[in-house]
Amino acid sequence: MAEDIKGKLERYRTAPFDSRFPNTNQTKNCWQNYLDYHRCQKSLESKGVDVAPCDWYKRVYKTLCPISWVEKWDGQRDDGTFPGKI
Amino acid sequence: MFGTMYQHGKKHPGLIPQFCFLILGMSGAGLYLLRLAKGPHVTWNKTNNPEPWNKLSPTYQYKLVAVNTDYKSLKKEGPDF
Numbered sequence: 001m002a003e004d005i006k007g008k009l010e011r012y013r014t015a016p017f018d019s020r021f022p023n024t025n026q027t028k029n030c031w032q033n034y035l036d037y038h039r040c041q042k043s044l045e046s047k048g049v050d051v052a053p054c055d056w057y058k059r060v061y062k063t064l065c066p067i068s069w070v071e072k073w074d075g076q077r078d079d080g081t082f083p084g085k086i
Numbered sequence: 087m088f089g090t091m092y093q094h095g096k097k098h099p100g101l102i103p104q105f106c107f108l109i110l111g112m113s114g115a116g117l118y119l120l121r122l123a124k125g126p127h128v129t130w131n132k133t134n135n136p137e138p139w140n141k142l143s144p145t146y147q148y149k150l151v152a153v154n155t156d157y158k159s160l161k162k163e164g165p166d167f
Contacts, residue, residue, distance in 0.1 A: 019157065020139045022149050032137075085136065 005053040015063040026064055031084070033061035034073060038086045121150075 021029040037057035044051045061070070076082040095102050122128065126138040126148070139148075145157045 017155070019144050019146065019148060019155070020142075022152075022155065028139075032140075 002050065002053055005056055009055055009059065012059055015060045030061055030065040030069070033057045034065060034070070035084050035086065037061060038077070042086060 015029070015033075018029055020032070034057075037054055040054035040057060041051050044054060073082060073084075077086075091105055095105060123130075126142055126146075129136055129138065147157055149155075
């Protein structure tokens with residue numbers, strides 16, 4: 001499983017089609033991947049497992065999200081005012 | 087409102103097509119809104135069912151008319167949580 005993810009990360013070109021967000025507006029896609037990355041990190045860290053598989057979500061949200069959004073959300077997470085559930 | 091429309095329609099029968107298109111358009115928009123509300127696009131219950139779009143298989147068709155997509159795609163993620 002981790003080897004598949006490593007292989008996929010090496011062959012990564014861009015965010016793949018996500019059938020949950022088929023339309024032009026990809027806002028929710030960006031938001032969902034950002035949340036998934038941090039949830040994955042939190043969950044795998046608490047289990048003591050290597051967090052490398054979470055990097056898939058990180059690549060996807062870095063592809064999709066505007067940098068200003070990511071910086072804003074990171075600041076909110078540090079302040080504790082982040083509106084999403086992680 | 088429909089009473090007024092009926093009276094005006096009797097006095098000026100040329101208005102009837104306009105009323106028909108108006109009713110058609112408004113009901114079409116309303117029905118599509120209901121379709122979106124019932125589907126997995128909106129979070130109605132934040133505590134019990136947040137993110138209902140995550141609960142379906144990746145082959146579920148979200149669009150009404152899907153012309154070009156082949157829906158046998160695979161889920162590309164690191165399974166966790």
